Amino acid sequence: MAAMRTVECDVAVVGAGPAGLAAAARAKQCGAGRVILMDRDRELGGILNQCIHNGFGLQLLSQELTGPEYAEHFINEARDAGVETLLDTMVLEVTQGRRIVAVNRTEGLMQIDAKAVILAMGARERSRGGVIIPGMRPAGVFTAGAAQRFVNMEGYMPGKRVVVLGSGDIGLIMARRLTWEGAKVEAVLEILPFPSGLTRNIVQCLNDQGIPLYLSHTVVDIHGEERVEGVTVAQVDANLRPIPGTEWDIECDTLLLSVGLIPENELTRDVGGELDPVTGGPVVTDEMETSTPGIFACGNVVHIHDLVDNVTREAWTAGEGAARLVAGQQPGGRTVRTRAGEGVRYVAPQILHVDNLASRDVRLFMRAMRPAERVQVEAVVGGEVVFSKFERVVRPAEMVVLTIPRGKVSPGRVSLDSASPDHASGGAQPELVVRITPRDCDTAAEGGMKA
Amino acid sequence: MQLKRLAADVVIIGAGVVGTGIARELARYDLRVVLVEKRADVAFGTTKANTALVHAGYDAEPGTWKARLNVRGNALYPKVCGELGVSHKNTGSLVVALSEEQAAHLHELKERGEANGVPGLEVIPRERVLAIEPGVNADVVAALWAPTGGITSPWELAIAYAENAVANGVELLLSSPVIGIDMSEGRVASVRCPGVVIDTKFVVNAAGIWADDIERMVGRDDFEITPRRGEYYLFDKRVGHLVSRPLFPVPSQSTKGIVVAPTVDGNLIAGPNALLVGDKGDLATTAAGLAEVIEGARRLVPGLPVRESITNFAGLRAVAVPAGDFVIGLSPGVPNFVNAAGIQSPGLTAAPAIAEAVRDILADAGLELVEKPDFNPVRERPMRFSELGRDEQSALIEGNPLWGHIICRCETVTEAEIVEALHRPVPCTTLDGVKFRTRAGAGRCQGGFCGPRVVDIIHRELGIDPEQVTKKGGRSYILSGPSKDPIQRQATCCCSAETGGADEHKIEMRECEEVGGHAHGRV
Numbered sequence: 001m002a003a004m005r006t007v008e009c010d011v012a013v014v015g016a017g018p019a020g021l022a023a024a025a026r027a028k029q030c031g032a033g034r035v036i037l038m039d040r041d042r043e044l045g046g047i048l049n050q051c052i053h054n055g056f057g058l059q060l061l062s063q064e065l066t067g068p069e070y071a072e073h074f075i076n077e078a079r080d081a082g083v084e085t086l087l088d089t090m091v092l093e094v095t096q097g098r099r100i101v102a103v104n105r106t107e108g109l110m111q112i113d114a115k116a117v118i119l120a121m122g123a124r125e126r127s128r129g130g131v132i133i134p135g136m137r138p139a140g141v142f143t144a145g146a147a148q149r150f151v152n153m154e155g156y157m158p159g160k161r162v163v164v165l166g167s168g169d170i171g172l173i174m175a176r177r178l179t180w181e182g183a184k185v186e187a188v189l190e191i192l193p194f195p196s197g198l199t200r201n202i203v204q205c206l207n208d209q210g211i212p213l214y215l216s217h218t219v220v221d222i223h224g225e226e227r228v229e230g231v232t233v234a235q236v237d238a239n240l241r242p243i244p245g246t247e248w249d250i251e252c253d254t255l256l257l258s259v260g261l262i263p264e265n266e267l268t269r270d271v272g273g274e275l276d277p278v279t280g281g282p283v284v285t286d287e288m289e290t291s292t293p294g295i296f297a298c299g300n301v302v303h304i305h306d307l308v309d310n311v312t313r314e315a316w317t318a319g320e321g322a323a324r325l326v327a328g329q330q331p332g333g334r335t336v337r338t339r340a341g342e343g344v345r346y347v348a349p350q351i352l353h354v355d356n357l358a359s360r361d362v363r364l365f366m367r368a369m370r371p372a373e374r375v376q377v378e379a380v381v382g383g384e385v386v387f388s389k390f391e392r393v394v395r396p397a398e399m400v401v402l403t404i405p406r407g408k409v410s411p412g413r414v415s416l417d418s419a420s421p422d423h424a425s426g427g428a429q430p431e432l433v434v435r436i437t438p439r440d441c442d443t444a445a446e447g448g449m450k451a
Numbered sequence: 452m453q454l455k456r457l458a459a460d461v462v463i464i465g466a467g468v469v470g471t472g473i474a475r476e477l478a479r480y481d482l483r484v485v486l487v488e489k490r491a492d493v494a495f496g497t498t499k500a501n502t503a504l505v506h507a508g509y510d511a512e513p514g515t516w517k518a519r520l521n522v523r524g525n526a527l528y529p530k531v532c533g534e535l536g537v538s539h540k541n542t543g544s545l546v547v548a549l550s551e552e553q554a555a556h557l558h559e560l561k562e563r564g565e566a567n568g569v570p571g572l573e574v575i576p577r578e579r580v581l582a583i584e585p586g587v588n589a590d591v592v593a594a595l596w597a598p599t600g601g602i603t604s605p606w607e608l609a610i611a612y613a614e615n616a617v618a619n620g621v622e623l624l625l626s627s628p629v630i631g632i633d634m635s636e637g638r639v640a641s642v643r644c645p646g647v648v649i650d651t652k653f654v655v656n657a658a659g660i661w662a663d664d665i666e667r668m669v670g671r672d673d674f675e676i677t678p679r680r681g682e683y684y685l686f687d688k689r690v691g692h693l694v695s696r697p698l699f700p701v702p703s704q705s706t707k708g709i710v711v712a713p714t715v716d717g718n719l720i721a722g723p724n725a726l727l728v729g730d731k732g733d734l735a736t737t738a739a740g741l742a743e744v745i746e747g748a749r750r751l752v753p754g755l756p757v758r759e760s761i762t763n764f765a766g767l768r769a770v771a772v773p774a775g776d777f778v779i780g781l782s783p784g785v786p787n788f789v790n791a792a793g794i795q796s797p798g799l800t801a802a803p804a805i806a807e808a809v810r811d812i813l814a815d816a817g818l819e820l821v822e823k824p825d826f827n828p829v830r831e832r833p834m835r836f837s838e839l840g841r842d843e844q845s846a847l848i849e850g851n852p853l854w855g856h857i858i859c860r861c862e863t864v865t866e867a868e869i870v871e872a873l874h875r876p877v878p879c880t881t882l883d884g885v886k887f888r889t890r891a892g893a894g895r896c897q898g899g900f901c902g903p904r905v906v907d908i909i910h911r912e913l914g915i916d917p918e919q920v921t922k923k924g925g926r927s928y929i930l931s932g933p934s935k936d937p938i939q940r941q942a943t944c945c946c947s948a949e950t951g952g953a954d955e956h957k958i959e960m961r962e963c964e965e966v967g968g969h970a971h972g973r974v
Contacts, residue, residue: 004841004845040857040860088856090857090860090863092863101841103844103848103855103857104855104856105848105852105853105855105856106852106855107855108844108845108848108849108855109841109844109845109848109855124895124896124899124900125896125899127761127762127896127897127899128762128897129685129760129761129762129763129897130758130760130761132741132757132760132763134735134736134737134738134740134741134763135735135736136734136735137734137736137764138922138927139882139921139922139923139927139928139929140929142899143899145899146898146899146900146902146903149903150903150930151934153903154903154906154907154917155933155934156917156918156930156931156932156933156934157930157931157932157933157934158929158930158931159930159931160931181934181935182935220738221735222735225732225734226921226922226923226924226925226926226927227926227927227928242738253931254931269689
């Protein structure tokens with residue numbers, strides 16, 4: 001019997017997409033010793049490799065890159081930093097003790113013992129069963145990302161006449177891509193009254209291609225025994241239920257689903273620890289550490305991003321956090337719990353170190369509950385707005401970022417007055433509430449209210 | 452087309468769990484048996500879309516085929532599944548009464564079951580139900596405990612039956628719909644499929660929902676199959692722990708009701724509802740039907756989370772009218788044509804017993820049964836990476852590196868398992884075929900990740916062009932054709948360039964060899 005090979009390292013990173021690449025490189029740059037980056041695919045870069053459209057890196061690199069180009073930038077950075085990589089390698093198991101069991105063709109099963117583990121597995125696409133579309137079960141129903149892989153990586157078309165359900169970014173990008181490849185995209189349907197994708201994608205991928213977008217519409221039936229022959233679509237009411245009498249049929253051979261991403265958290269669940277019921281990802285600190293000490297997470301595993309630039313930023317934080325843990329320089333002391341207040345669906349990270357708030361800028365990512373114009377994005381502690389910024393427009397599709405400058409929340413300010421009584425540990429923990437409120441409107445009371 | 456002529460002692464029409472079971476039973480004897488199936492694979496009809504339960508046998512009226520064969524079939528399951536390497540768990544089952552009125556009915560069920568010969572039935576009080584099934588509706592009053600109830604995998608069983616039958620000399624013809632049956636002097640003389648005529652002494656009709664159409668080919672019209680559709684929800688393994696054994700509601704006249712049950716693979720299944728449909732191809736799920744399933748399931752298990760649904764599907768029960776019972780026996784007036792028709796629930800449980808019954812009917816009708824000394828009843832269960840310990844996994848990878856390459860991440864299925872499935876005694880050429888044999892694509896992402904990879908492996912191993920690969924045979928093609936840009940194709944097809952097939956593609960590939968490697972910023 002072959003003994004399982006055991007490898008020791010400072011930092012092990014699971015997943016070599018944009019999150020894993022940046023986290024691994026940054027951990028190494030910040031002084032971590034051996035850093036091992038693993039991915040189940042045969043190349044580094046994750047899903048970026050099939051995203052051959054441009055628009056990546058505008059914020060972070062001040063360039064408009066394609067997905068593979070954006071990946072290449074960070075692949076080079078990781079390699080230059082001295083990150084070791086294991087490709088075609090599947091992680092089967094991660095334990096609380098930061099022991100990883102992985103497998104590949106050449107090494108077989110191996111065990112990796114790390115001082116810090118960074119989970120960067122990304123997300124998977126919600127499938128037909130997840131949104132429950134009635135009808136037949138023919139071939140020709142694809143998630144948008146699977147279709148993207150076929151077209152951009154394998155060189156095959158999923159079909160010739162296409163209906164896209166969901167106005168998520170991948171679906172919009174694929175509507176354009178398939179049109180360019182000679183397919184006819186009959187329609188894009190969105191069940192919500194507003195688009196799920198970035199505005200620039202609505203404009204460039206649909207409007208510029210002459211593809212109709214039907215808001216408040218969904219697919220209520222799929223036809224065809226062997227291959228898709230058409231779909232029935234209908235308008236939905238305010239409760240997202242199809243309105244009888246509004247149905248019509250669209251002939252097509254393909255239905256693409258772009259109906260949301262689900263954080264890939266099977267390994268995170270195995271490790272244990274607290275999950276955020278809204279994001280579906282782990283609860284993390286401003287070091288991107290999960291509630292299991294030494295296990296970090298970043299990117300779509302934590303919450304679904306729209307811009308890769310933000311994924312990279314978050315991953316840098318995780319890499320720095322992991323390096324600090326390895327060096328024994330983690331912040332200690334008191335923490336503040338963040339909470340989504342008015343107009344905010346969720347906020348991440350969920351736990352902030354008071355020491356970090358005092359000593360550095362702390363970035364909060366949040367999703368608006370609904371589209372709004374001329375709003376204040378505010379951070380409230382103990383009923384008092386500690387920091388705010390103006391946004392001309394917010395949309396659920398576009399991440400809102402609030403960077404709290406260092407020192408805005410001083411240790412003295414975070415007293416037990418701002419405590420949340422329902423904290424899991426039973427003890428009171430100070431709370432920082434983020435909210436999105438119309439400008440010129442005083443709603444200071446909300447932030448001070450107890451849950 | 453050149454017409455092939457075969458000679459058989461028995462032609463079995465239909466390779467679902469009933470037909471394959473009969474084939475495997477007849478394979479014990481010195482007979483020429485041909486099993487014909489219209490679809491591209493075995494188990495592609497009702498067998499792949501049912502509740503996957505091994506019923507105890509208290510439902511059917513005493514004296515019916517259903518009652519007799521259910522209890523006999525149930526008793527045969529451990530041996531059959533043991534020999535054939537098929538998943539079977541003897542979990543026991545519960546009929547859950549949610550009111551005093553329903554509880555009274557449990558005793559009727561118990562008496563009926565005892566009349567049918569079901570062992571160990573017991574009405575148990577609320578506390579015991581909640582102790583063994585904490586997820587059950589707190590309004591539960593009592594339940595009927597049936598210790599012989601259980602769960603299995605219907606397609607695993609049909610595939611295993613077919614493989615064992617083929618290994619013991621049965622000839623299996625897939626994608627071979629019966630287009631005619633020739634009669635001579637009131638007897639069946641031959642069965643015709645496209646491109647082949649099979650002269651035969653006996654025919655067994657195990658054609659599922661098409662059994663009435665087949666019987667009409669011998670000039671009989673003794674029953675009609677009225678398909679009754681049942682819709683299902685399948686839930687993520689994450690919630691598999693909510694229920695440990697099949698939970699039934701107290702049954703109505705026509706159906707055992709909507710069940711919540713674990714599957715042998717660790718998921719939860721809920722269903723079926725029951726709706727008569729006119730069309731034998733109508734396997735569509737409906738919003739109303741799925742809502743009915745959830746409502747029924749939640750009466751039994753209120754905490755069932757809809758958001759953990761991973762897929763929905765529908766199956767058609769082959770209900771024979773006017774019989775109401777299984778239709779098993781010689782077709783009146785045709786001395787060599789045996790029906791095994793109208794096999795609705797508990798057909799899966801009864802399948803091993805139906806095989807015995809059909810064997811006996813054939814013997815009575817004059818088929819000579821001489822046991823083969825070399826019959827091997829054992830079919831090894833295909834190895835599954837996810838079912839093995841780390842040491843076993845290591846050893847396999849050492850022998851064949853493909854065991855170290857995970858293709859389906861949700862179900863942890865390796866390339867070795869998929870390659871093996873494509874080369875077993877019963878050929879498998881489709882995405883669904885791979886799924887039913889290996890579980891690649893059966894997990895929470897439903898093939899979103901592994902689908903393209905499995906298409907590539909089918910292409911490489913079987914030499915089928917990617918655009919000719921189907922989901923489930925026929926014209927269920929996955930892809931419509933190459934995209935415009937040949938550079939991209941080269942990038943991932945180079946691994947499979949040596950398999951034959953598309954010569955014109957190869958030329959394109961060679962032309963762009965130099966640039967292909969850089970197409971995706973590979974490292």
